[in-house]
């Protein structure tokens with residue numbers, strides 16, 4: 594039998610062909626640097642180790658089960674005053690005091706960081722290697738106050754404000770959804786124009802109070818009370834089921850938020866839905882915040898969440914949606930909330946939470962919306978061999 598070499602595109606579908614060809618264009622500069630650093634800091638491996646790139650002490654990505662659990666094994670940056678040296682700053686907001694049913698999201702940052710070790714920085718379909726394009730810092734967690742929602746909000750706003758002002762792209766690991774108000778408050782204070790919000794959720798989260806407090810069912814009431822965060826720029830995607838409280842629906846109707854159900858999105862198609870969401874969030878806005886509640890997915894995929902609701906999105910639908918949003922325009926930052934590891938099975942909720950962040954970063958990078966501040970990192974060009982996701 595003879596093997597006939599063929600051009601890649603004859604062997605693959607269009608996306609796979611793009612992915613396979615794109616991989617050849619990605620540099621390995623940062624990886625080579627990481628290997629050299631690991632050998633220096635972690636000592637050359639034992640004499641019997643054939644691969645001389647392997648150090649004695651695990652330093653960096655490999656093995657995936659070893660090491661200290663920062664997000665994507667990014668460096669832990671203890672001195673938060675230096676976070677502006679990095680392109681992306683990950684911070685945890687471990688707080689579940691706003692939860693009205695299942696708690697446990699105080700362990701969300703831990704759960705997400707732990708399973709993020711399974712991810713490499715390279716995405717096949719997206720044609721991106723984050724390690725080669727940007728620098729990521731893990732700042733650890735905000736000092737939240739378990740028994741006090743308002744003090745915790747102030748801590749989170751101060752933290753997000755610090756990161757946003759530094760120029761690093763904030764990635765917030767929740768935490769329950771009550772943190773959506775203080776995160777947005779931390780960004781909005783730096784803008785002269787309006788901040789839009791793209792909100793993925795099964796729940797509207799627009800009532801004023803719940804159980805007499807500003808709980809995880811209330812962030813957008815208070816966020817849209819901020820003068821430069823108008824409700825007309827709040828688009829809520831995936832809302833539905835038997836857990837959307839009527840007081841919140843009433844507020845949304847009165848304030849003029851935009852709600853898209855799962856059926857709305859699926860029937861118009863994810864591309865058209867993403868276009869509509871972008872149009873609403875960006876209308877006369879200066880920046881847009883992405884708030885992703887993992888419970889927008891069908892309960893089957895997110896057992897580890899506070900209010901599991903059947904009938905939500907499939908993972909591939911929501912990932913496509915996220916990719917279209919991040920490919921289209923820059924974002925001010927992202928939060929992923931309501932991941933509750935104590936209720937999770939086989940880490941699947943933490944896996945999807947990690948994936949949403951990685952896909953967002955990957956698309957921002959490949960589309961040039963998250964340029965590197967470090968000239969040593971080559972900013973990857975927008976792919977031209979695959980259909981332009983934003984068209």
Ligand SMILES: [Mn+2]
Pocket residue numbers: 770794795796886888889900931
């Ligand atoms: Mn929710």
